[in-house]
Structure formats: structure tokens, C-alpha cells
Amino acid sequence: MELRHLRYFVAVAEELNLTRAAEKLFIAQPPLTRAIKQLEEEVGVALFIRKPRGLVLTTGGEYFLEQARQILDKIAATVSDTRRIAQHRKTVFSIGFVPSVFYGQLPLMVRRLRRNKNLEIILHELKTREQVDALKAGKIDIGFGRVRIEDPDVDQELLFDEPIIAAIPAGNPLTRHPPSMKELSEWPMITFPSGPGPNFADLTQGLFHRRGLRINVMQQVNDLQTALSLVASDMGFTLVPEQVRRLNREGVDYMPLEDDNISVPVIASRRRGENPNAVMRLANTILDELVENRLTGRYP
Incomplete structure (x- = not known):
């Protein structure tokens, strides 16, 4: 699992639409769809329910979204603090x-x-x-x-x-x-x-x-x-x-x-x-x- 998988998942979970999420991420839709499928296979559960008008998070998907956001926030904070510490020692x-x-x-x-x-x-x-x-x-x-x-x-x-x-x-x-x-x-x-x-x-x-x-x-x-x-x-x-x-x-x-x-x-x-x-x-x-x-x- 790569960080991009988490970023892709969060974008899709927030948009609940692959097309809009792809536009938000500035990537094409097919690779985004493949990345989400790979993520679901690695986690071992369905994160989304596919419906004609879009996507719906499963119960597991809702939990994974909360955890993914925390991981990404932690990484962002770590990078920010590292830069600040390096700059100011x-x-x-x-x-x-x-x-x-x-x-x-x-x-x-x-x-x-x-x-x-x-x-x-x-x-x-x-x-x-x-x-x-x-x-x-x-x-x-x-x-x-x-x-x-x-x-x-x-x-x-x-x-x-x-x-x-x-x-x-x-x-x-x-x-x-x-x-x-x-x-x-x-x-x-x-x-x-x-x-x-x-x-x-x-x-x-x-x-x-x-x-x-x-x-x-x-x-x-x-x-x-x-x-x-x-x-x-x-x-x-x-x-x-x-x-x-x-x-x-x-x-x-x-x-x-x-x-x-x-x-x-x-x-x-x-x-x-x-x-x-x-x-x-x-x-x-x-x-x-x-x-x-x-x-x-x-x-x-």
C-alpha cells in the first residue's frame, strides 16, 4: 500500500464520484479506478458500494476514511515540523x-x-x-x-x-x-x-x-x-x-x-x-x- 492509495481513496470518499475525484487529483479516471480496486484487494474488504448515481461508503469504508485522514494528517504535520526544525534547528x-x-x-x-x-x-x-x-x-x-x-x-x-x-x-x-x-x-x-x-x-x-x-x-x-x-x-x-x-x-x-x-x-x-x-x-x-x-x- 502506497501513500497515493490513501490520497486517492480520500478524494474518492469525499467526492463519491470517480470522475470528479479524478479531476480533483489531476489524473485520468482509469488509473484511479485501478488504484481503488488494488486498495480494496489489499485491505480485503469492499470500501465502496457502486450505484448508478455514484458511490456510497461501506461501514468498513467509513472507518478506513477516518484512519486514512489521520495518517495523512500525521504525515503532513511530520513533514511540516521537519522542515521547520531543519530551518530553525x-x-x-x-x-x-x-x-x-x-x-x-x-x-x-x-x-x-x-x-x-x-x-x-x-x-x-x-x-x-x-x-x-x-x-x-x-x-x-x-x-x-x-x-x-x-x-x-x-x-x-x-x-x-x-x-x-x-x-x-x-x-x-x-x-x-x-x-x-x-x-x-x-x-x-x-x-x-x-x-x-x-x-x-x-x-x-x-x-x-x-x-x-x-x-x-x-x-x-x-x-x-x-x-x-x-x-x-x-x-x-x-x-x-x-x-x-x-x-x-x-x-x-x-x-x-x-x-x-x-x-x-x-x-x-x-x-x-x-x-x-x-x-x-x-x-x-x-x-x-x-x-x-x-x-x-x-x-x-
Whole structure:
């Protein structure tokens, strides 16, 4: 099996049409058809169902497509990093993160890693599900997220549980005392869109649903900064992790919740079964220290 077989297969799987796939690959259709047939013979299963109007992936084909994409992504990342390392003579260390964890001590970790002049630190803003995929594809070396993702190729470590607080328009009656979930449910809420798999939006909205409370969603936004801007504009409140309190925003008051033990995890994700190299060992040492600072209340 050659890499071209994987590239050809992915193109055909995305187009589900041999003619269009051949045009996309800038090759003639007959050699593409032969390559797909050779691939199916080598794998030992049919990857496509041939129909009069095109192709349909089999169950095996759907699985093979996911794996082929990861292999090609890994190769592309490896080639890119190799060129960068050769050019700069540096080791590349890539970190994935969700924005809400970057208001705590993660910047300190990045700063301390960057003291090593032989390291090039690359940051990728990714949702937790995207971090898992990026780890498997070799795009990142470690990820920091908020939700549990079950995957046999990725280890997830709970660093600590972080309280959830409410970001409320300054001067709003809700700022007179720590609001309850019931009180919050009576006000307009700014939320983040849900997507496939668990995410922060599911976690926060689930806090209300599990208590039998309905919420009045005023607006859905894609990023934290926009949400806080709408809060400052008196459009409603939003729920955020406690670290966000460090982001001082005019017109926004941060309030603890009356309800106890409402928190969201901070999770580190790494590739499973991989022996840590010197850079990862350094990152883990720094991370252990920063987590200890967090748990004991010693903030920088």
C-alpha cells in the first residue's frame, strides 16, 4: 500500500464520484479506478458500494476514511515540523487549548517553556474533541480542555475542578448577592453553541436542565470575548470558569454562585502509550508545579 492509495481513496470518499475525484487529483479516471480496486484487494474488504448515481461508503469504508485522514494528517504535520526544525534547528512543541483555560496559569507554562531557546512553541485554539483528533494526527503534543472524551489512543488527566461563576452586567440586581440557579434562569442568558459531542455549552445548560429550570437564551456566540461584550451591553448574563475573572472587563461583574459544588474540570490530554521525550518531561514538571499552585491557592 502506497501513500497515493490513501490520497486517492480520500478524494474518492469525499467526492463519491470517480470522475470528479479524478479531476480533483489531476489524473485520468482509469488509473484511479485501478488504484481503488488494488486498495480494496489489499485491505480485503469492499470500501465502496457502486450505484448508478455514484458511490456510497461501506461501514468498513467509513472507518478506513477516518484512519486514512489521520495518517495523512500525521504525515503532513511530520513533514511540516521537519522542515521547520531543519530551518530553525529547533524542537517544535505544540499545545492545544480552549480559550477559557488561557486566563489562568497556562501562559506561565508557555513562558517558561519559551525560555529554552531550542524550543519553538506553537499554540492551537481547539475544542476538546478537536484536541483529541489533533493528538492522534500528530498536530499537537498536549491539549488542555474541559470535557471528557473517551478514546483508546488518548489519555486524559484531571488537573483540577474549577468553580463556575456568573458574568453579570454591572449594577444588575443579580450582583447584590451570589445568585442561585433559579434566579439566573429568570434572566436572559448568553450561551455558546452546542456541537457534536460534549462541550462547555452542554455542561452549563445542563446545570439548569437537571434542576428542572428553563433558560431564556438571548443570544448564542462563538467566543468568550463576544459573550462578555454582550454582558457589558446589558444583554444578559453568561456562565464562565473562575479563571475568566482575571479578564477585567468594564461593565461586567463576576459573581460566585449560591449553589455549592458547581464546577467544570480542567483536563490535560496526551497521546496514550507514548514515552515522554525531554520536552514533554519538562512540560509535565512545569505543569505539576502550576497545578500545585492552583490547588494550594498560591497564585503567581
